[in-house]
Amino acid sequence: MSGKKKTKWYYLIVVQFDDTMKKRDPRKPHVYVDYCLSSPEVRFQQLRNGAGPRYAVGHFTKLLNLVPYKTPAKTIEVAKRRKNELIEKLSAAGHAVNGNAKEWRVYVIDLKQDHLVKKSPKGHIYVGFTSKSIDERVNQHKYGAKSTKDQRLNSKYVTAHFVGLNKKLTPKPFYVEQHAKDREGTLAKELAKKGYLVRAGDKTPKN
Numbered sequence: 001m002s003g004k005k006k007t008k009w010y011y012l013i014v015v016q017f018d019d020t021m022k023k024r025d026p027r028k029p030h031v032y033v034d035y036c037l038s039s040p041e042v043r044f045q046q047l048r049n050g051a052g053p054r055y056a057v058g059h060f061t062k063l064l065n066l067v068p069y070k071t072p073a074k075t076i077e078v079a080k081r082r083k084n085e086l087i088e089k090l091s092a093a094g095h096a097v098n099g100n101a102k103e104w105r106v107y108v109i110d111l112k113q114d115h116l117v118k119k120s121p122k123g124h125i126y127v128g129f130t131s132k133s134i135d136e137r138v139n140q141h142k143y144g145a146k147s148t149k150d151q152r153l154n155s156k157y158v159t160a161h162f163v164g165l166n167k168k169l170t171p172k173p174f175y176v177e178q179h180a181k182d183r184e185g186t187l188a189k190e191l192a193k194k195g196y197l198v199r200a201g202d203k204t205p206k207n
Contacts, residue, residue, distance in 0.1 A: 009072040010079035012086060013040040015047060016062040022101040024175055025094035031064065032056055033087050033097055035079040040067075055099050066090065091175045103173040104131050104180035106187055109141060110163040113197065122195040125166060126158045127203070129184040131177070138165050157199065 012035050021030040032052070036043040043051075044063040052060070067086070073079040087097050106129045113124035130137040139145070142162050145153040169191065174180040188200035198205055 007074065008037060009074065010035045010037065010076060011040050011043070011072045012067045012069060012079070012082055013043050014064045014066040014086070014090075015044060015060050016064050017056065017059045018061050021059055021099075022096060024091075024096045024101050024103060024173075028094040028096075030096040030101065031066070031090060031098075032060065033083060033090065035073070035076075035083050053099070088176055092179065094175060102131060103175060104129060104177050105134050105137070105173055106171050106180055106183045107134050107137060108166040108169040108187075108191075109138060109158060110166045111158065111161040111199070112163055113161075115161065116197070118197070120195055120197045122197075123166075124161070124197040125169070125191065125199070126155065127184055127188040127191065127198060127200040128155075129180045134165065134170065155199075155201070 012033070015032040017030040017032060019029075023030050032047075034043075034052075038046070040063060044060070046052075047056075047060045050057055068089075069082060073082060091097050091100075106127065109126040109128075111124040111126055113119045116124065126141075128137070132140075140153045141155060141158040143154075144156070144159045147153055169187075171183060171187065174183065184200060185203040188198050188203050189205050192198045192205035
């Protein structure tokens with residue numbers, strides 16, 4: 001007599017790292033997010049005893065109640081989707097997650113407009129986004145930087161008419177790449193509506 005096949009349950013787990021792990025926001029702990037077949041409490045003890053990715057061993061400090069699902073997933077596909085959604089949610093809130101403390105920046109550079117027939121009293125600007133620091137990216141445009149393979153890292157137009165970073169119009173960092181990409185386009189459109197002459201690569205607003 002064969003018994004019923006035992007159902008697998010996939011639990012999400014969120015664990016806080018110690019303060020030696022790099023943070024995005026100093027007020028938000030760096031966290032570890034994963035799914036497991038045991039209860040979160042059992043998996044946490046396994047992590048504390050040396051399980052988990054090598055970079056994280058010895059840094060687990062506390063099990064956090066940040067999982068938004070009341071019941072575990074019945075399939076690994078659902079568990080993976082929930083994990084990715086939770087990683088994006090916690091990243092957007094300012095947490096570094098699973099060793100990733102990367103930031104993306106949208107930036108605004110002031111440009112000369114004396115060469116333009118049509119000028120704007122608001123200004124002539126370039127809007128872009130980057131995973132580099134603001135200073136590094138701005139300097140690439142300013143000095144016409146190239147990669148080690150002699151590939152251009154700047155906009156020739158921005159380099160030719162460069163004035164400087166417009167800190168007032170440059171937003172705060174983003175912790176999800178797609179959010180920065182989206183904001184690059186929306187910011188370009190918003191500033192164009194306010195009267196700026198805007199360039200933003202393939203996201204340059206149409207007049």
